[in-house]
Amino acid sequence: MKLVSWNVNGLRACVNKGFNEYFADCDADIFCVQETKLQEGQITLDHGDKYRQYWNYAVKKGYSGTAVFTKKEPLSVTLGLEGEEDTEGRVITLEYADFYLVNAYSPNARRDLSRLEYRLGWEERFRAHLQRLDKHKPVVICGDLNVAHQEIDLKNPKSNNGNSGFTPEERQKMTELLEAGFIDTFRHLHPDVKDAYSWWSYMPKVRERNVGWRIDYFLVSARLAPAVEDARIECAVMGSDHCPVVLELNAATAPL
Template identity: 55%
Template sequence: MKLISWNVNGLRAVLKKDFLATFNQLEADWFCLQETKMQAGQVELDLPGYYQYFNYAEKKGYSGTAIFTKHEPLQVTYGINQPEHDHEGRVITLEYPNFYVITCYTPNSQGELKRLPYRLTWEAAFKDYVNQLATQKAVILCGDLNVAHEAIDLKNDRTNHHSAGFSDEERQAFSTLLASGFTDSFRHFYPDQADSYSWWSYRFHARDNNAGWRIDYFITSNNLQSRLIDAKIHNDIFGSDHCPIELDTQDLFA
């Protein structure tokens, strides 16, 4: 089975850049989006064979997530059941008989880490939410988690030590999440692979020079490790400042 995650940096924008061709080419069982930047009714997508779920931010043109899937879920949850965190459209959870699929767009700590206090409050609440689900069924979490976990996960680690996405606090929060029973699928398969990134700044020809960050992830419950087949980063696909990432698994319904 195939899962795709992509921060599209505006669904309406990427639709003008061959999104549908990419969508059809990848032919995923679950296609998860972050930063859709839209409201209900602004886009009508014809995706035969797929169920469509959107979570919109209250603020127009901001944040937002979506999941397109071939597999109708038992239940769909929007947000993490905490009102202070659920007005930016950042999380969708699909429940299946023996697992959950979650797409997440983690808040950015912003310049000079001015939103770091909120980010850390979010991290604690989101970890509790995911861990609560994991007590019931296996979890597959994907999305733009807005953190480069280790120095290998970005090009210029020394100059970005205190930048949003590579602060000690954000990295520790990610470590804490993994330690609670989860696997970074890409590092599971490629523990030492450097220069593999999923986001590049639009400035300074960063993508041309592959001066990027790996901040998009598939995180899975540890008990799914034996069912994982591969993890990929599609850095040859354009249309956003992020590229799609992929997780391949055995049949999750078996």
């Protein structure tokens, strides 16, 4: 089973920069996007009868938003986290017979860290959501989680220490999530690989020089570790300031 996740930073703009061509070429079983930045009716993606589409739109126009395109119809689809209205369109949960798929776009703490407190509270609720699901069946989590977990996950850790996306508090929340029974699939397969990033600033020549951050992830319940065949970052794919990340699972080697 092949899964793809991509923060497109505006789906309408990304469509004009090769999104549809990449989507067709990769032929994913499940394709998740974050930061769609649109409202219902503002785009039409024609994939024939091959994919079902599920959207979570932000109330604020041109902001946030997530979507999932899946070949296999899920048993159920839930928007947001339990007990709260997801006005920013950040989470979609699809339930399948043998696992849950959670597509997430974590809040950014902002450059001045004015939203750090909100971000940390959201992380607590998000982890609780995943743990509730994990009690019933394995979980596959993907998306822009807006944190570089370890120093190896960004080009300049010393100069960025304490900055949004690399604060001790945000990194600790990722540690707590992994300790709650989930694995970072890329680091599971590639623990020591350096210079592997999924986001680059739009500043001149930053991407060209690969001065990036790895903030886009596929996490899975620990018991799915034997099923992880490949976890990769497709850094050559353009169209956004992020690139797609890919997970391939073998259902024959784990409970899927």
